[in-house]
Amino acid sequence: MKKSLALILSVLMVLALMPMAHAEPIEIDYWSVFTGADGATMQGMVDAFNASQNEVHVNHTPMTADDLYQKIPLTVQTGTGIPDVCIVHIERIPNFVANDMLYSYDLDLIAQAGIKAENYNPAPWSMTDIDGEHYGIPLDVHSYVTYYNKDLFDQYDLNSYVEDGYLTFDEVKELGDKAKAAGFEGYVTDLGWMRSQLLCYYAQLDPNKTLSEDGVNPSINNENMKKVFETMKELWEGGYTTVKNTDYSSEFYAGNMLVWSEGIWMKAAAVDAGINFGMLPAICYSPETCKSWTSSHNFVQFADENRTEEEDLAVAKFINFMGENALTWAADAGQCPVHIAINDVADFTSMPQAFLADPARSNELAIYSYRYWGLFDTAFSRVGWDFVDGTISIDDALAQIDQEIADAIAAQ
Amino acid sequence: MTAKIPERRQGVPTVVPLLFAIGFLVLFVFASVSGVTTVKETTVETSIRLPALFFSLSSASILFIPIALVSICCAIFAMLKGQRNVAMMFSFVTFASFLAFILLFQNESVNATLYGRLSSQLKDLGVKFKKRDVGAVISSFDPMTYLMLACAGIAFVLLMPQWKSETARRGLKKDLLPYAYIGPHLLFFIVFFITPAVYGIYAAFTKWDLFNEPVFVGFDNFKTMLFDSGNTYYRQLRNGLWNTIKFVIYSVPFCIAVPLTLAVALNTKCRGNKFFQALYYFPSLLSITTVTLSWRYMFSPDYGLANKFFGSTANWFTPPYSWIVIVAVTVWWCTGGTMVIYQSALASIPRDQYEAASVDGAGPWAEFVHVTIPGMRYPMMYTFVMSVVAQFNIYGQPLMLTGFNNQEANAVLLMYIQENAVKKQVAGMSAAMALILGLFIMVVSFMQLRLMKANSPD
Numbered sequence: 001m002k003k004s005l006a007l008i009l010s011v012l013m014v015l016a017l018m019p020m021a022h023a024e025p026i027e028i029d030y031w032s033v034f035t036g037a038d039g040a041t042m043q044g045m046v047d048a049f050n051a052s053q054n055e056v057h058v059n060h061t062p063m064t065a066d067d068l069y070q071k072i073p074l075t076v077q078t079g080t081g082i083p084d085v086c087i088v089h090i091e092r093i094p095n096f097v098a099n100d101m102l103y104s105y106d107l108d109l110i111a112q113a114g115i116k117a118e119n120y121n122p123a124p125w126s127m128t129d130i131d132g133e134h135y136g137i138p139l140d141v142h143s144y145v146t147y148y149n150k151d152l153f154d155q156y157d158l159n160s161y162v163e164d165g166y167l168t169f170d171e172v173k174e175l176g177d178k179a180k181a182a183g184f185e186g187y188v189t190d191l192g193w194m195r196s197q198l199l200c201y202y203a204q205l206d207p208n209k210t211l212s213e214d215g216v217n218p219s220i221n222n223e224n225m226k227k228v229f230e231t232m233k234e235l236w237e238g239g240y241t242t243v244k245n246t247d248y249s250s251e252f253y254a255g256n257m258l259v260w261s262e263g264i265w266m267k268a269a270a271v272d273a274g275i276n277f278g279m280l281p282a283i284c285y286s287p288e289t290c291k292s293w294t295s296s297h298n299f300v301q302f303a304d305e306n307r308t309e310e311e312d313l314a315v316a317k318f319i320n321f322m323g324e325n326a327l328t329w330a331a332d333a334g335q336c337p338v339h340i341a342i343n344d345v346a347d348f349t350s351m352p353q354a355f356l357a358d359p360a361r362s363n364e365l366a367i368y369s370y371r372y373w374g375l376f377d378t379a380f381s382r383v384g385w386d387f388v389d390g391t392i393s394i395d396d397a398l399a400q401i402d403q404e405i406a407d408a409i410a411a412q
Numbered sequence: 413m414t415a416k417i418p419e420r421r422q423g424v425p426t427v428v429p430l431l432f433a434i435g436f437l438v439l440f441v442f443a444s445v446s447g448v449t450t451v452k453e454t455t456v457e458t459s460i461r462l463p464a465l466f467f468s469l470s471s472a473s474i475l476f477i478p479i480a481l482v483s484i485c486c487a488i489f490a491m492l493k494g495q496r497n498v499a500m501m502f503s504f505v506t507f508a509s510f511l512a513f514i515l516l517f518q519n520e521s522v523n524a525t526l527y528g529r530l531s532s533q534l535k536d537l538g539v540k541f542k543k544r545d546v547g548a549v550i551s552s553f554d555p556m557t558y559l560m561l562a563c564a565g566i567a568f569v570l571l572m573p574q575w576k577s578e579t580a581r582r583g584l585k586k587d588l589l590p591y592a593y594i595g596p597h598l599l600f601f602i603v604f605f606i607t608p609a610v611y612g613i614y615a616a617f618t619k620w621d622l623f624n625e626p627v628f629v630g631f632d633n634f635k636t637m638l639f640d641s642g643n644t645y646y647r648q649l650r651n652g653l654w655n656t657i658k659f660v661i662y663s664v665p666f667c668i669a670v671p672l673t674l675a676v677a678l679n680t681k682c683r684g685n686k687f688f689q690a691l692y693y694f695p696s697l698l699s700i701t702t703v704t705l706s707w708r709y710m711f712s713p714d715y716g717l718a719n720k721f722f723g724s725t726a727n728w729f730t731p732p733y734s735w736i737v738i739v740a741v742t743v744w745w746c747t748g749g750t751m752v753i754y755q756s757a758l759a760s761i762p763r764d765q766y767e768a769a770s771v772d773g774a775g776p777w778a779e780f781v782h783v784t785i786p787g788m789r790y791p792m793m794y795t796f797v798m799s800v801v802a803q804f805n806i807y808g809q810p811l812m813l814t815g816f817n818n819q820e821a822n823a824v825l826l827m828y829i830q831e832n833a834v835k836k837q838v839a840g841m842s843a844a845m846a847l848i849l850g851l852f853i854m855v856v857s858f859m860q861l862r863l864m865k866a867n868s869p870d
Contacts, residue, residue, distance in 0.1 A: 070834045073622045077524045078471055099623040100531060245729045245817065247714055378836055382816045391819050407644040411633070411838045412621035 025057040026314040032087040033065040033297070034333075037268060041332040048328075049321045056314040065089065069374070072302065076101050082304040085315045090127055090136060090296040091373040097130050098371055103301045104133030105316075109309065113316035119323065121338035123362045124296035127369055136298030137319050139326070140335040141365055143292040143356055144196040146280040147252065147260040147270060153278075156182050158258070165355075166287035167280050169231060172259060176240050179258060186256035188240040189283070190248035191232070191385045195377060197261050199293040200282035201228040203366030207291070211370040218376065218405040221398035229387055229394045231285075236388035244385045259283070264353045267334030279352035281364055294356075294365040296338070372409060379404035423574065426499075429567040430491045433503065436484050436563040443556035445517070447526035451534055451541045458529040462557070467614050468625050470524035473516035478607040479509040479599070484564065491571075497587035500571035507564035514561065518551060526551060528625055615843035622837045633844035645841050648832075649848065652825030656849075659742075659810075659824060660803045662735055666743045667750060667799045668792065674747065675754035676784065689755070696748030700808035707741045708813060731821045734814050738822060741809050746802070750795050754788065761787035790864075797860045804853045825849050 034042040039062040046060040061083070063071070069092065075081050088096070096102045105115075117125055120138055128136030146167055153159050156179040161171045176188030191197075203209050205224040213219045235241050242248045242257075252260040253273035260270075261283065270277050284290035299319045301312070322329075323339030330337050330348050336356040342348050343357060355361060370376055382404070383397045392400070446459035460468070466477045487502035517523070534541055573580035591598075616633060618626035637649045674692050678685045695703065710717045711728035718728060728737045765783050774782065785792075807826040814822040825845060833842035 066835070073837070077623070079520070079524060080472065099621075101623065243713075243727065245713060245727055247712060250715065375836055378831065382820070384817050386817065386819050403642075404644045408832075408836050408838050411619060411636070411645065411841045 025055055026311055028056055028058045028085060028311065028314055028318060029061065029083040030058050030085050030087075030318070031061045031063065031068060031083040033068050033089070034062050034087070035064055038265070038333045041328060044332075045322060045325065045328055048325065049318055052321065053317075056317055058318055072096075073099075073101070076302050076304075079304070079306075082302050082307075084304070084307060084311055085299055085301055085318065087139065087297050088136075088300050090124060090138070090298050091368055091370065091377075093128050093136050093298065093300065094130065094369055094371045095373065096300070096302075097135055101303055102135050103303050104135050105137065105301070106309075106312065107134060109312055110137075110316040110319075113313060114320040115316055115323075119340050121340070121357065121359070121362060123294075123365050123367060124298070124338055127296070127367055128298060136296075136300050137323075138338045139297045139299060139322060140329060140337050141294050141296045141356055141367075142264055142335050143294040143353075143365060144193070144200050144261065144263050144282055145292055145353070145356075146283055147262055147266075147275075147277045148280065149252065149255060149258055149260075150276045150278050152179070152184070152255065152258050156184055156258075162278065162280060164287060165280060166290055167259065167283050168286060169235070169283055172235070172283055173238065173240060175258065184258070186258070187242045187246075187248075187251055188257070189235070189259040190242045190246070190251070190257060190261055191236065191244060191388065192248055192261040193263070194384055195381045196263065196293045197282075198225075198228050198232065198380075199368065200291060200366065201231060201285070203291040203293065203368075204282075204285050204289045207289075209366055209368050211368065211376055212372075215371065216409065218372070218379075218402045220376070220380070220405070221402045225398060226394060229397065232385075233388045233394065236385075241388075244389065264336060264356070265334050267353065268332060277352075279355075281355070291364050291366040292356075294367050296367065297335075372405060375405045375408045376401075379408070424570045426491050426494065426496060426571075429499070429503065429570040430488065432563045432567040432570070433484055433488045433491065433499075433506075436506065436560050436567070437481075437488075439556050439560045439563065440481070443554060443560055445526075445551055445553050445557065447523070447530060447551045449530055449550070452539055454534065454537055454539050456530050456533040456537070458526060458533065459554075460525060460529070465523075465525060467611070468525040470625070471517065471520055473513050473520055475603055475607060476509045476513035476516070478610065479602050480506045480513065480564070482602050482606060483509065487567065495587065496571050497573065497584050498591070500568060500573070501588055501591060503564055503568035503571055507561065507568050510561055510564055514553060514557065518553075523551060525625055612843050613847060615840055616847045617844075618840040620839040620843075622833075622839050626840065629840070633841050634848075637841070637844060637848070645832075645845070648823075648828045649825070649845060651820055652823055652828045652845070653849070653852070655810075655820075655822060656804060656806065656824045656826075658735070659738065659806050660800060663739045663742050663803050663806075664796070664799045666739060667746050667803070668796060670743050671747045671751035671795075672754055672788075672792070675751050675758055676780065678751075678755060679758045689751075692751055693748035695745050698745070700745070701812065703741060703745045704809055704812040707737065707744075711737050711813075729814050730818050734818070734822050738809050738813055741813065742803070742806070745809075746799070750799070753791050753795055757788045757791035758784065793864045797857060797864070800860065801853055801857055804849070804856070 030046065032039070032042055042062065043060055046058050050057055068086070068088070072086070072088075075083075093102070115137060117134075121141065124136075124138035124141055128134060128138075148162060148167070153162070156175075158175045158179060161167060161175045172189055179188070199209075202225055205227060206222075210219060210222070232241075242251060248257065248260070249262070249266065249269070251257045252262075253270070253275060255275070260277075264279070267279070281290050282292040299315075299322075301307070301315065323337070324341045326337030326339055326342055327345050327348055329335050330342065330351055330353070334353065336353050337348075338357070348354055348357075356365065379401045383392065383401060386392045387394050387397045440462055443462045444459045445462065445465060446457065448455065448457040450456075462477070466474060468474070483502045483505040487499045487506060490496075490499035490502060531541075573584055615626060617628060617630060619629050619632075620626035633645075636643050637645045640646050674688075678689055678692075682688075709715070711719075713719060713725070713727045713729070716728070719725060726733055728734065761784065765787070766779055769779050769783050805826060806824050807830070810822040810824050811827050816823050816827070826849070829842050829845045829849070832838040832845065
């Protein structure tokens with residue numbers, strides 16, 4: 001009898017303990033567009049989240065942006081292998097929404113994990129409010145900015161040009177002339193990433209950042225964009241820029257360039273190159289109208305009917321952790337986190353890109369939104385810098401961009 | 413050789429299963445699958461015919477449909493040829509693959525095509541919902557679908573041999589053994605070649621953004637590309653095809669001449685020839701990415717070896733130099749494989765032909781022209797055809813070396829095809845471009861093969 005009782009009790013104990021023994025964490029599949037050094041940094045942050053608790057385990061799959069944007073339509077269409085959460089660029093979100101590929105966030109649900117609109121920089125947050133629903137939670141903003149070589153600026157006595165924290169086109173020409181007159185033989189500035197660079201200047205001339213008058217048909221071929229193209233052609237003709245296809249980054253790393261137009265994500269590479277540099281907003285027509293092209297990595301959830309609310313809450317906890325612990329993202333990846341928590345971190349406020357997180361200067365962030373951003377990007381980038389040397393005229397280039405986008409929309 | 417069994421010993425006449433097999437094909441045109449869901453007290457229903465579902469490319473289970481279709485066609489062909497055992501096997505494959513399609517389709521998550529149609533209806537009715545709300549789609553096949561399954565099953569049963577007969581069993585083994593060997597390859601061929609090819613050809617006649625169901629538009633894509641001179645795709649087709657042809661013209665002669673020269677040089681059995689053979693073959697082992705990135709550094713206008721060596725400031729990635737770089741990289745990469753073929757061909761030329769030529773007073777050049785070249789005519793023809801086909805498919809070299817820069821001076825057709833399909837989601841137009849390129853390569857290859865045939869000894 002005793003033996004039987006002991007056996008029954010033992011079995012009951014084991015059964016009682018079983019749920020504890022099998023309390024598996026919720027598995028979350030997370031895809032990101034971060035590869036290389038950024039990918040390693042993101043993996044480190046994911047690992048930190050996984051180590052911080054035992055309720056949720058995130059599996060991070062990094063891939064290039066091109067790969068991700070190719071895979072996503074197929075995986076959502078077939079309904080198999082859809083990630084629970086995914087990083088996409090903010091400009092892509094309107095098209096995903098239009099194609100019914102995204103779930104909007106349940107604001108009450110994510111609030112349970114601590115995610116609230118007031119905790120984020122309003123510029124990127126508001127861009128993903130579409131038709132009364134909210135679709136993206138920003139991780140960062142990343143802008144196209146201006147680096148300058150402090151040592152060369154000291155050597156050629158150019159610091160007066162950057163004292164106000166801005167650099168205008170006229171100042172670029174002046175400082176270039178001054179440095180060359182003093183014997184500088186390198187490049188003044190670069191023909192960089194054409195699309196991002198020109199969109200900085202376009203936003204300065206057209207604060208509405210109009211890529212389409214009616215939201216569908218492109219209207220790139222306009223006077224403001226023409227002026228932007230003419231500005232760069234003028235710089236090239238004056239000998240202030242690199243030539244086409246130059247490895248402009250290497251020129252800056254080698255100390256052969258005074259002013260480098262590049263994204264803030266290249267900060268770590270510039271540090272590794274041992275360059276003593278400063279960072280400013282994009283080169284501008286005037287400080288009053290200065291704007292820098294900006295994008296934002298956003299956490300989104302693609303439509304998956306199999307995902308549960310429990311998993312959605314787990315995803316929200318993960319996203320909130322990433323927002324509150326984004327210093328690594330700023331320090332190692334060079335990005336600018338948008339969770340307000342970062343503004344209280346002294347280490348961040350001393351970083352060169354911190355000015356992008358200043359709420360008082362949020363109007364300097366030029367975030368574009370156009371449903372056919374992907375088509376615009378391809379058509380715009382295709383022209384490249386061919387217009388500076390007359391390989392194609394500016395008028396033809398702008399007409400070609402509009403035509404290519406319109407034809408692609410018609411053929412879709 | 414198929415074992416022929418007298419009709420009287422086969423049971424049911426072949427014409428009966430033949431009718432069932434044809435019935436399978438006929439029913440395929442009319443059978444349909446339907447879906448119904450209720451969201452926020454609104455019920456919507458839709459149905460789609462199997463051929464439309466087949467071309468909707470909307471789920472993995474659909475891959476079993478082409479297997480079933482190809483198999484039933486093979487079964488019909490085998491019955492017409494009087495090969496009952498083979499027909500039986502294909503009928504079984506049809507039955508099994510169609511059953512797999514039905515079971516998997518019903519068990520997979522909401523089919524994208526059904527979802528798309530249902531969600532459109534819900535939107536039209538003003539219902540706000542998430543995809544998750546449409547999760548309870550009940551999909552069901554109509555009776556004709558099950559009739560199709562029955563047709564394939566009955567055809568299989570009627571074609572079964574009389575198992576008690578030793579002769580029948582031996583005939584079965586003899587007839588089906590070859591298919592056991594080619595079966596796996598055949599399966600992969602259907603799934604990974606026939607099916608994408610059929611889909612690709614169909615897609616060429618659609619407007620398709622990859623997000624939604626393709627919409628059949630007939631010859632519109634071809635009309636646009638071939639006749640609408642103001643359209644982007646008209647320009648892309650002409651520029652891409654012309655650049656591809658230019659590349660073939662520039663590169664193929666070097667892809668023949670350089671390996672031939674190296675093979676002849678190595679055939680002299682000079683000291684270290686094995687080392688040089690390995691050295692020349694080595695680039696063929698590298699991926700195109702490795703090759704182009706390496707050469708990109710070498711031709712870099714600022715830091716490249718080429719400009720340092722020549723004391724030049726040329727920008728090798730802009731015209732007129734860019735084709736030189738692309739061709740040089742291609743030849744360097746492709747030489748090894750062709751060279752090995754030529755070495756093998758050189759080894760098979762009888763030595764006495766050289767000795768006879770030598771006795772007649774022929775020098776090295778005369779021997780090369782009158783002995784070596786004629787002796788290698790067929791391997792050279794083969795490599796010529798293969799090189800032309802391979803170079804028509806050029807993609808990686810211009811993409812990574814020059815991209816679309818310089819007003820697309822080096823943009824080849826495959827670059828446009830890939831970009832339109834994947835990056836811009838203009839998949840219908842892209843498929844039409846691919847079809848035109850495929851037809852072009854087929855015509856060129858056909859002409860070359862005719863040329864080879866005309867030059868053959870018999």
